[in-house]
Amino acid sequence: MIHINIPPLGDLTCTQPALVLCYDLLSEWGDSPSRPKIGRLCAAAIGLCTQHHQTQLPVYKVSSLDLVGYGNRCLDRLLQKGVTAGAVVTQGMLLVQQMAEALPQDQEVTDTVNFTDSGQQASGTD
Numbered sequence: 667m668i669h670i671n672i673p674p675l676g677d678l679t680c681t682q683p684a685l686v687l688c689y690d691l692l693s694e695w696g697d698s699p700s701r702p703k704i705g706r707l708c709a710a711a712i713g714l715c716t717q718h719h720q721t722q723l724p725v726y727k728v729s730s731l732d733l734v735g736y737g738n739r740c741l742d743r744l745l746q747k748g749v750t751a752g753a754v755v756t757q758g759m760l761l762v763q764q765m766a767e768a769l770p771q772d773q774e775v776t777d778t779v780n781f782t783d784s785g786q787q788a789s790g791t792d
Contacts, residue, residue, distance in 0.1 A: 668764060670757040672712070674748045680715035680761060687714055687728070688765035694733045695762070703734060705751055708758020709744055710737030715761045722747075 668680045682688070691714070695707055710733045713723040724739045744754055 668715075668760070670712075670760060672744075672749055672753050672757050675721060678712075678716050678720050680712075680764075681717075682764065682768055683714040685769060687726075688768055690731070691733055691762065692766055692769070705755055706734050706737030706741055708737070708755045708762065709741035710734070711758045711761040711765065712744070712754065713737070713740040715764075 669677055670680055671677050691707060691711060695703075699707070710726070712721070713736065714726060716723065718725060721744075723743055724736065726733075726736045730736070741751075741754060745751070
């Protein structure tokens with residue numbers, strides 16, 4: 667759990683969304699997103715990580731597979747509430763970073779494979 671502060675909304679409690687949503691958001695991010703896309707995906711991260719009663723942001727419909735469109739709706743709602751675009755990006759980036767860290771990393775996969783291989787080799791020498 668992480669807390670972010672977005673004036674004028676104040677302190678918001680954030681939870682990590684499902685890992686598949688973290689994956690989807692980071693996949694949508696791509697290699698070099700435009701500034702508008704960054705803003706929308708940061709707003710989407712805020713919407714995914716905060717509870718609806720805290721922000722009155724729209725609920726994401728997983729079946730839509732449209733995080734940029736969802737982020738557009740969240741960003742519009744946040745701007746209407748007086749939140750600056752800079753605050754959306756700054757606080758949203760914290761959440762995006764947390765999502766990235768939550769996903770299994772390549773080194774973890776390598777360590778798992780090596781562990782499995784070592785176990786098989788050890789059992790084969792008995």
